């Protein structure tokens with residue numbers, strides 16, 4: 001049994017958290033492969049080491065002294081090492097790093113990567129596991145993209161079978177030039193490693209007990225999600241829920257390895273398991289979660305007899321493509337359609353796009369609606385279950401919320417509604433309420449019961465005759 005345990009920034013913020021991690025790792029002999037982020041915030045208002053390192057890089061670039069900054073960063077590592085009595089020569093190593101940083105000899109990527117490097121060095125000693133440098137196994141192409149094939153070969157060749165601690169977030173090219181993944185990319189490193197080692201489980205340890213079925217700032221006490229499929233998670237995180245880096249799903253998904261999102265501060269909490277098991281479980285909620293995003297823009301294009309004209313949608317879309325704007329939805333009618341895009345993507349070019357549509361498509365009318373919010377109700381259990389969308393629309397209708405757009409993904413795992421931005425929170429609460437009994441989300445068995453209650457019983461029918 002192999003488990004990859006990845007600990008995020010808040011989980012390695014200080015010596016107290018290192019102790020929690022050791023207890024977690026020692027509690028399960030399968031947890032021998034550990035990936036760590038750089039030290040994160042110890043409390044609200046604190047800074048993440050990675051952010052501070054980016055700041056150091058900026059100071060160096062503009063020839064501004066960063067001695068205080070470097071001293072603060074160093075102190076965080078010294079405190080951990082001192083409190084845990086570690087022998088790793090962190091003061092010497094950090095001094096050498098600080099000198100090179102000041103001299104301007106590091107690339108920004110290499111400088112920033114030292115955050116995870118030092119964390120992993122200390123963690124390796126504390127856990128009694130060898131240190132494996134990500135630069136030796138996580139392989140990048142020169143253009144900064146990851147080489148999965150070479151990474152797999154290197155992990156086979158250099159990965160220590162008995163276990164190790166590896167820094168997340170970075171890797172290197174063939175020539176040893178350090179490259180970084182996206183911000184928050186330690187999650188991706190863990191996922192890559194899980195795939196390369198053929199792990200049974202990828203544990204992602206963070207400071208929350210998994211995913212919640214709604215944003216707690218909008219819905220009071222939303223129920224935690226105990227299980228979610230990879231595609232549901234893609235929908236939920238794309239639309240707002242952010243616990244795990246979006247890209248972290250792909251390597252393990254391809255390999256069919258489940259992910260468990262767990263809380264380092266409350267390891268006994270069940271957390272969320274992400275896997276592709278899709279069988280029917282009566283005690284599962286009907287919906288998995290409700291989430292949403294504000295600030296969408298819909299460009300409505302109207303033209304009489306549009307349905308007889310070939311190529312009009314293609315011509316409109318090619319204009320968006322020209323401006324490098326990604327299209328989210330295209331709800332359409334007989335003589336009109338709309339192109340829905342993210343507001344931020346068109347803030348500088350929306351009027352150029354409209355002008356181009358006018359000349360190249362010659363519509364009868366064009367209307368820009370810029371106060372659209374999208375709400376996505378996600379749930380694998382909605383598939384093929386009549387009445388769910390009815391319940392959702394009725395909930396919004398009963399609250400007097402007008403629906404401006406409807407879209408359902410072809411895989412039927414989500415229903416997206418567009419509402420005015422002022423109705424955003426209200427609509428999320430209304431949908432959540434429609435699928436919960438106040439305390440808990442309604443389960444499939446409740447739906448069955450409701451269906452049965454609604455069905456006239458044979459005896460009733462007889463009585464009426």
Ligand code: ASP
Pocket residue numbers: 008009037038048050051115168169182183184185186187
């Ligand atoms: N330390 C990096 C960041 O803050 C990567 C990570 O934590 O996953 O973005």
